[in-house]
Amino acid sequence: MRANHSNGHSLDGEALPEPFRAKMVEPIRLLPKPEREQRLAEAGHNLFRLKADDVFVDLLTDSGTSAMSDSQWAALMRADPAYAGSRPFHDLARTVNDVFGYDQFLPVHQGRAAEHLLAATLAKPGDVIPSNHHFDTTRANLAAVGAKPVDFPCRESLDPDGRESFKGNMDTERLEELLASRAHVPFVMLTITDNAGGGQPVSLANIRRVHEIANGHRVPLILDSCRFAENAWFVREREPGQATRPIPDIVRDIFAAADGFTFSAKKDGLANMGGLLGLRSPEKMERLRQRLILVEGFPTYGGMSARDMATVAVGIREAIEEAYLRSRIRQVGLLHRWLSAYGVPVVRPAGGHAVYVNAGRMLPHVAPEEFPGHALACALYREGGIRSCEIGSLMFDATPDDATAGGSRRLELTRLAIPRRVYSDNHLDYVARTAIRILESAHDVHGLRITQAPASLRHFSARLQPL
Numbered sequence: 464m465r466a467n468h469s470n471g472h473s474l475d476g477e478a479l480p481e482p483f484r485a486k487m488v489e490p491i492r493l494l495p496k497p498e499r500e501q502r503l504a505e506a507g508h509n510l511f512r513l514k515a516d517d518v519f520v521d522l523l524t525d526s527g528t529s530a531m532s533d534s535q536w537a538a539l540m541r542a543d544p545a546y547a548g549s550r551p552f553h554d555l556a557r558t559v560n561d562v563f564g565y566d567q568f569l570p571v572h573q574g575r576a577a578e579h580l581l582a583a584t585l586a587k588p589g590d591v592i593p594s595n596h597h598f599d600t601t602r603a604n605l606a607a608v609g610a611k612p613v614d615f616p617c618r619e620s621l622d623p624d625g626r627e628s629f630k631g632n633m634d635t636e637r638l639e640e641l642l643a644s645r646a647h648v649p650f651v652m653l654t655i656t657d658n659a660g661g662g663q664p665v666s667l668a669n670i671r672r673v674h675e676i677a678n679g680h681r682v683p684l685i686l687d688s689c690r691f692a693e694n695a696w697f698v699r700e701r702e703p704g705q706a707t708r709p710i711p712d713i714v715r716d717i718f719a720a721a722d723g724f725t726f727s728a729k730k731d732g733l734a735n736m737g738g739l740l741g742l743r744s745p746e747k748m749e750r751l752r753q754r755l756i757l758v759e760g761f762p763t764y765g766g767m768s769a770r771d772m773a774t775v776a777v778g779i780r781e782a783i784e785e786a787y788l789r790s791r792i793r794q795v796g797l798l799h800r801w802l803s804a805y806g807v808p809v810v811r812p813a814g815g816h817a818v819y820v821n822a823g824r825m826l827p828h829v830a831p832e833e834f835p836g837h838a839l840a841c842a843l844y845r846e847g848g849i850r851s852c853e854i855g856s857l858m859f860d861a862t863p864d865d866a867t868a869g870g871s872r873r874l875e876l877t878r879l880a881i882p883r884r885v886y887s888d889n890h891l892d893y894v895a896r897t898a899i900r901i902l903e904s905a906h907d908v909h910g911l912r913i914t915q916a917p918a919s920l921r922h923f924s925a926r927l928q929p930l
């Protein structure tokens with residue numbers, strides 16, 4: 464693939480290779496095609512139901528799938544498992560203070576536990592919680608307490624082909640209208656980067672503006688900060704006035720422009736498990752702490768083992784290292800350019816953690832209610848043993864005009880999420896070639912219908928049948 468791209472699509476230029484090398488490897492294997500077909504049928508055509516061993520290149524998610532560094536493994540081995548006040552907890556507290564600038568936080572087992580604590584403690588039935596774009600677990604946690612999550616994505620984000628720099632931004636006019644209305648808004652959220660909307664970043668200017676508007680109405684801003692480091696990279700690359708600033712300074716500014724944050728350490732924490740919840744308000748923090756003890760654990764470990772906390776304490780610092788972030792963003796961009804060079808429709812520009820294929824456009828013969836994004840995901844597994852994830856009508860179960868569920872901006876996407884420090888460019892080359900092969904006979908890809916599904920978060924466990 465790379466050899467074919469010397470005509471202006473050469474991707475590496477002067478770029479340095481990854482700033483790490485392999486010290487341990489994990490074998491992977493490609494099952495023969497008839498076996499892949501069989502496994503897919505046995506899994507009810509739901510890729511979440513597959514055994515990971517039956518997957519060749521696993522791009523289902525970038526969450527919890529990072530390769531940890533030797534420093535993280537060393538910290539894990541040195542961790543003392545004390546119930547109260549363990550060394551890893553204090554290491555983590557130092558990291559949170561140094562990197563995010565927060566002096567209080569709660570350790571939770573993963574991002575959605577932070578969302579649950581926030582929703583269950585600070586939101587009540589009828590409340591409205593706006594965001595640029597809530598992710599599925601955030602939306603579900605808010606809905607579970609009877610609150611109404613609403614999305615105010617910026618207009619640019621509606622166009623998958625537009626190349627604007629910050630398509631993750633919030634539409635601040637709509638936010639102002641909501642806050643000026645009679646709606647009760649306990650907090651505003653911003654997802655950085657916008658996972659459900661193409662992995663697009665939010666500008667520092669937009670974060671600051673949202674913060675200013677929200678605080679003007681005495682409403683706090685909470686960041687869903689899973690991919691804060693990748694967002695900070697794009698701020699430096701694309702935002703006027705930021706080009707010469709160190710990443711850690713930009714990260715501090717991002718968190719300084721908020722009153723709290725939820726964080727899944729499974730993304731830019733470079734850890735396999737863990738999460739954090741930070742709030743500046745001591746009074747609200749105390750309410751959440753009491754709930755943490757009830758549902759997660761004692762406040763100096765919450766939902767994490769000391770070993771998990773040790774890996775997160777190191778991982779957050781590694782995630783803002785210049786050389787690491789550069790290679791991370793470069794690799795995602797590489798797959799994006801390979802696919803688009805061969806006509807596979809992708810959401811532009813490249814996001815920070817994944818490439819989003821516009822499956823609705825790639826498979827125009829598959830109607831939204833037949834889940835084109837999922838049909839493509841199944842085809843990628845069938846053709847190449849590649850696992851990916853639909854982000855579209857299957858994940859966001861709502862009518863297309865239901866703006867509260869992102870319906871007004873609905874795109875039928877297949878997300879190729881790239882685990883951090885795991886796959887080589889050769890793996891991505893294989894993924895690109897498989898997708899291009901599918902594009903060449905796209906009319907052979909059929910939609911699916913649901914045969915069985917739970918009431919909430921149906922994409923995780925639904926069973927489907929090809930049409």
Ligand SMILES: Cc1ncc(COP(=O)(O)O)c(C=O)c1O
Pocket residue numbers: 526573574575576598600601654656658659687689727728729737738
């Ligand atoms: C933007 C966003 N928020 C929240 C979450 C939930 O985090 P976790 O999977 O750790 O519960 C995710 C996970 O993918 C996410 O991408």
